[in-house]
Structure formats: structure tokens, C-alpha cells
Amino acid sequence: MPPVILLADANNFYASCEAALNPQLAGKPLLVLSNNDGCIVARSAAAKKLGFKMGQPLFQCLDLVKKHEVEVVSSNYPLYADMSARVMQVLARFAPQMEPYSIDEAFLALPGFSPAELDWHSKTLRDTVRRWTGITVSVGLAITKTLAKIANERAKKVPELEGVFDISAYSTEKLDELLANTEVEDVWGIGRQRGRLLRQYGYSTAYDLKYAPDGWLKKNLTITGLRTAWELRGIPCLPLELAPPPKKAIACTRSFGGSVTKLAELREAVATYSSRVAEKLREQGSVAGVIQVFIHTNHFNPREPYYANHYTMRLAQPSSFSPTLVNYAQHALEQIYRPGYRYIKAGVIVTDLSSQSAFQLGLLEGPDPWEVEGEGRLMSAVDTLNQRFGREKVRLASSGLERRWWMKQTRLSPRYTTNWQELPIAFAT
DNA sequence: TCTGGGGTCCTAGGACCC
DNA sequence: TCTGGGGTCCTAGGACCC
Numbered sequence: 079m080p081p082v083i084l085l086a087d088a089n090n091f092y093a094s095c096e097a098a099l100n101p102q103l104a105g106k107p108l109l110v111l112s113n114n115d116g117c118i119v120a121r122s123a124a125a126k127k128l129g130f131k132m133g134q135p136l137f138q139c140l141d142l143v144k145k146h147e148v149e150v151v152s153s154n155y156p157l158y159a160d161m162s163a164r165v166m167q168v169l170a171r172f173a174p175q176m177e178p179y180s181i182d183e184a185f186l187a188l189p190g191f192s193p194a195e196l197d198w199h200s201k202t203l204r205d206t207v208r209r210w211t212g213i214t215v216s217v218g219l220a221i222t223k224t225l226a227k228i229a230n231e232r233a234k235k236v237p238e239l240e241g242v243f244d245i246s247a248y249s250t251e252k253l254d255e256l257l258a259n260t261e262v263e264d265v266w267g268i269g270r271q272r273g274r275l276l277r278q279y280g281y282s283t284a285y286d287l288k289y290a291p292d293g294w295l296k297k298n299l300t301i302t303g304l305r306t307a308w309e310l311r312g313i314p315c316l317p318l319e320l321a322p323p324p325k326k327a328i329a330c331t332r333s334f335g336g337s338v339t340k341l342a343e344l345r346e347a348v349a350t351y352s353s354r355v356a357e358k359l360r361e362q363g364s365v366a367g368v369i370q371v372f373i374h375t376n377h378f379n380p381r382e383p384y385y386a387n388h389y390t391m392r393l394a395q396p397s398s399f400s401p402t403l404v405n406y407a408q409h410a411l412e413q414i415y416r417p418g419y420r421y422i423k424a425g426v427i428v429t430d431l432s433s434q435s436a437f438q439l440g441l442l443e444g445p446d447p448w449e450v451e452g453e454g455r456l457m458s459a460v461d462t463l464n465q466r467f468g469r470e471k472v473r474l475a476s477s478g479l480e481r482r483w484w485m486k487q488t489r490l491s492p493r494y495t496t497n498w499q500e501l502p503i504a505f506a507t
Numbered sequence: 508t509c510t511g512g513g514g515t516c517c518t519a520g521g522a523c524c525c
Numbered sequence: 526t527c528t529g530g531g532g533t534c535c536t537a538g539g540a541c542c543c
Contacts, residue, residue, distance in 0.1 A: 112511035137509040180543045269541050300517055
């Protein structure tokens with residue numbers, strides 16, 4: 079018997095994090111905004127009920143916000159990352175094997191449980207996460223990840239299920255009935271484009287997708303679409319990833335608080351982003367072989383000329399040394415900068431990553447090992463300081479002081495769990 | 508006026524080679 | 526006028542996810 083897959087997925091995660099640390103928000107309509115306070119990226123249950131849509135620009139629904147006195151906050155990623163780690167720690171106690179899949183969900187493998195045991199286990203898991211973290215998770219159980227996703231979705235939607243839905247022991251008939259009542263776009267791996275194509279050919283439900291011919295699936299949805307159909311048939315094609323594989327690309331890209339026209343300001347932003355990229359590289363022990371910089375103006379505004387460009391460079395030697403990456407990025411920026419435009423976003427992406435240690439071993443014809451050693455020690459000293467005293471406490475001067483381009487975050491909640499000065503207050507005297 | 512960020516995987520097509 | 530066949534590698538772009 080293959081193990082049952084349990085998918086635990088937090089409800090309205092970002093909104094729940096805010097409410098968990100600020101009891102005054104409990105039960106109220108609450109919106110969490112994207113970087114720059116532009117779009118809605120999370121909604122509390124009450125806000126969903128009022129009709130706010132995921133991804134909707136805030137300025138389009140200000141009337142509704144005012145009318146219902148909806149609370150609105152900027153996104154606070156250090157808080158969500160910390161809460162996520164706490165939730166994951168609790169979840170890990172409930173299975174021998176776990177794959178943290180995203181900031182708010184994880185797959186668990188449960189071998190050798192009876193249906194009654196699965197039910198008790200899932201309810202205990204849910205209660206424990208709620209009591210220990212203040213976050214509510216929904217649980218779906220099935221024999222493949224794709225089916226567990228569908229079960230989880232139901233657990234969220236149908237109140238009678240009380241947050242847990244187990245379809246791991248369903249007969250083919252029962253499962254097919256459930257799939258026939260599931261829109262094809264609600265299947266994990268079927269987005270807008272594939273949904274449209276499937277419907278054109280008359281495949282409008284998960285059931286239709288399950289029984290679509292393999293040849294058609296492979297040809298039109300590639301191997302990934304074929305795997306999805308097999309998973310619906312109960313054949314596991316997506317194994318649990320127990321150890322997170324190293325990233326193959328690392329990026330830091332941001333919209334500016336307002337538009338930026340001067341090269342000097344773009345240079346600050348690009349220096350900041352490439353420093354951050356270098357830091358992320360060092361976190362996973364990688365060096366980058368290729369760096370790309372892009373900038374663009376606002377493509378939503380038809381009244382002003384649009385310009386977008388990117389420039390890619392191969393490093394002479396793979397590196398994670400901040401000053402090196404900043405220098406390359408600055409050079410790349412100069413290749414694509416054109417005066418006279420109002421830029422609203424820039425980004426730095428590194429690829430062709432390899433392991434720091436493998437790189438150093440193969441260094442017979444490489445750079446001076448003493449130099450690399452010195453760079454490494456400098457960076458680890460900087461990283462240690464910043465971990466201890468807060469991000470960017472030590473940084474390159476080229477990343478700017480005034481930083482007029484910095485993103486807008488006008489409604490940031492306190493860093494309740496990651497800063498001693500901003501702990502939640504239980505009793506005020 | 509105001510519209511997120513960071514990833515993965517897959518394929519088609521071009522360059523290049525013998 | 527007629528102009529092979531098969532393979533690899535790389536990249537850009539598309540689709541998807543949260």
C-alpha cells in the first residue's frame with residue numbers, strides 16, 4: 079500500500095497571520111496588499127464574503143473598503159515567514175515525511191493508517207496547529223498529490239466537513255462523481271490557457287480530464303498535463319520532495335514607490351537588488367555564473383511611451399561576492415538605460431548556479447584562492463552582522479542612502495515575532 | 508493618480524557538428 | 526534545376542504554481 083498523502087493548507091494565510099497577532103482584527107474584513115500597496119494578495123474570510131478579488135488593484139475597490147470599514151495592511155513578509163516556520167514545525171510532528179510546498183502548505187506522507195486513524199490524526203493535527211500558532215489549516219487526504227489538492231479545496235469550501243476531507247479510500251465510482259463536480263480549471267496544474275483549450279475540446283471537468291486520451295494530452299498539454307491526468311487516475315507521478323533541491327535561479331525584482339528617471343537612482347536600486355541576490359546565493363551556498371538586469375516603464379499607461387529592456391552577462395568567474403555582482407549589474411544597467419523614460423520597476427536575476435564548494439575544488443586555473451578566501455570571509459562577517467542586527471544594517475554605499483525609489487508600505491504591521499521592540503502586548507498598564 | 512514577487516518545468520527552434 | 530540526415534546544446538518564451 080502506498081502512503082496516503084495529506085495536504086495541509088492554511089486558510090487565508092497572510093490575513094490569518096495579521097489577525098493572530100492583532101486580536102482586534104479577528105472576524106473582521108481584512109485585506110493584505112502586495113509590495114507597494116498595489117494589489118490585494120490576501121483576504122480574510124469576511125473580506126472574501128464582501129466580494130474582494132485576489133489580485134485586484136486596491137484603487138479599483140476603495141469605495142467598498144470605505145463602505146464596510148475594511149482593514150487594509152501592507153504585506154509583512156518577515157512576519158509571514160516566521161509564522162510559516164512555526165506552522166511547519168508543528169506539522170512535521172505528524173508524519174515521518176513532509177514536503178513543505180509553499181509558505182502556507184505542506185504535503186505529508188502517512189503510511190499504514192486505517193481510515194479511522196487518518197480521521198483522528200487529521201483532526202488532531204488541525205487542532206494542534208490552531209492552538210499552538212493561531213493559524214487554521216484545512217486538510218485533504220488522497221493517494222496522489224493532485225487528488226489531495228482537490229480534497230483540500232473541498233475541505234475549505236464545505237463547512238460540514240469541518241476542515242478535513244479524506245478521499246483516499248474512495249471507490250472509483252465515488253471518486254468519479256466528485257471529479258465530475260470539479261471544474262477543470264480547479265485542478266492543480268490547469269491554469270487559464272490550458273483550461274480554455276480543454277474546454278474547447280469538451281473537457282470541462284476533472285472527470286473529463288481524467289479520461290482524456292493520453293495522446294491528446296501529451297500533444298496539447300505536454301508531459302506535465304499527462305502527469306496531471308494520471309494523478310487523477312490515482313497513479314502517483316509527483317513524489318514527495320523531502321529535501322528542498324537547491325534553487326536554479328535567484329531573483330530580486332521590485333516596483334518603485336514612484337517613477338524613477340535618473341540613472342543614479344536606478345543604480346542604487348540595482349545595487350540594492352544585486353546585493354540581496356548575492357546574500358540569497360550565499361544562504362544556499364551557491365555561486366552564480368550568469369546575471370541579468372531588467373528595467374521597464376509602466377505598461378498600464380497608454381499615454382506614455384513604453385520601454386522595457388534587459389541585459390545578460392556571463393561572469394568571468396562564478397561568484398556570490400556582493401561587490402562583484404553589483405559591478406556586473408551596474409554595467410548591465412548602463413547598457414539598457416535610456417534617458418527620458420519614467421521607470422517603475424527593475425530587477426536582477428542570477429542563473430547558472432553551482433555549488434560554492436564544487437567551484438572551489440575545481441579551481442586549478444581559477445582566480446587567486448587567497449582572494450576568494452578573503453571575499454568569503456568578508457561576506458560571512460557581513461551576513462552574520464545582518465542576521466544579528468537586522469537586514470541591511472551593513473551594506474554597500476552604492477545601494478544609496480536616501481533611496482527615494484523605495485517601495486511604498488504605508489500600512490505595515492509591527493514585526494511582532496521577529497523584533498524585540500515590536501512584540502505583541504498582552505497587558506497594557 | 509493608483510496594477511506583486513519569486514520560482515519551476517517544458518518545448519520549439521536556431522546554431523553547430525559530423 | 527537539383528542540394529542529407531541525425532544528433533546535441535542552448536536559449537527564449539510560454540505555462541503553471543503560490
